[in-house]
Amino acid sequence: MPLQFADRLNNVETSAIRELFKLLGKPGIISFAGGFPDSAMFDVEGLREASQRALTEEPGGALQYGATEGYEPLRTQLAHFMQSKGVKDIDPTGLIVTTGSQQALDLLGKTMISPGDKVIVEGPTFLATIQCFRLYGADLVSAPIDANGVQTDKLEELIKQHKPKLVYLIPTFGNPSGATLSRERRIKVLELAAKYQTLVVEDDPYGDLYFGEAPPPSILALSSEVPGSREWIAHCGSMSKVLSPGLRVGWIIGQPELLAKATMCKQFSDAHTSTFAQATAAQYLKSGRMPATLAKVRQAYGERAQAMGEALKRELGDAIEFTQPKGGLFFWARLTGAGGKVKDAGELAKRAIEKGVAFVPGAPFFAKEPDLSTLRLSFATAGIELIDEGVRRLARGIAS
């Protein structure tokens, strides 16, 4: 008799993307598929020094079991970091450290979602959140987005109709959409949160990765402008995209009861985030190297985004539509089918692999009603020459 797995697994399919990733091992493939930052961007020297200081100055703290809420010096540094990004009234007790922001999402799912609860997400949204919330039995409702992020008039209708347990948004350089919610709409989201007393989860791993002008302040930062809204916002942050995903350091800022429940759940899961990683991150933030690191990654990814935008226009012309991203790691594009060319991104993904380039079709990023003509292209890990060559191969895939 086969193993009888828990019923909750019935709601979750193995990811279509994972199947595609298996093909990436083929030699010579240029990958626009992953969501990874570029390893060459890591500030290895800064992290080496930070980890050494963690071991010399605080070996007890860095290597011992620690508090589930997080390592005190890191909570202090993160509170300063968030203050520097316009968040008022934040102190170290106003946040808990998580094992990447992925765990923050899992803890929010675990604390908030009962089977059958409605949860509103953007269409499209982060695939791992779809899977994670479904594991807790969420009935996902998809809110439409445009170039300025989620359409707040539609969002209000959906909140009224479904009375969701929470609304999950990636307001800045969304994954996969690349879209950024306008300041006006952020205020509207805060008004909706306060009016309908609905928890809004702001997932913000990409907000620091902008290429020109800074994006609007986070929804959390703007909550001081909308009375009664702050307690309805849970903000998830991450060190992954700028510093290192391998550190697995993320955090949640939210109202005290929510953090207490999330801490309780975390206690039974991993006890605490690696104290060594936390002490290293704390030392890194204290070292003052972050501004230079931010400047470096913004510059490099900005150049790659520029190169990919130009190559897509040059090589694919009217076969593809996209908005040039102003930050983050991704292009979100739509195949137009112009001139009778391929319109199904899943079909193109197969042809593209044969031509030696990989990307992710957009359909799995939709909780409901997938748009089969969409695709996500990451410009983060390929250098500019490989971007050009990869897009040429994509054009050959479209022409074939």
Ligand code: PMP
């Ligand atoms: N949220 C979003 C939108 C992401 O794109 C990612 C990483 N791909 C995460 C959360 C999780 O990141 P981490 O756990 O490394 O902080």
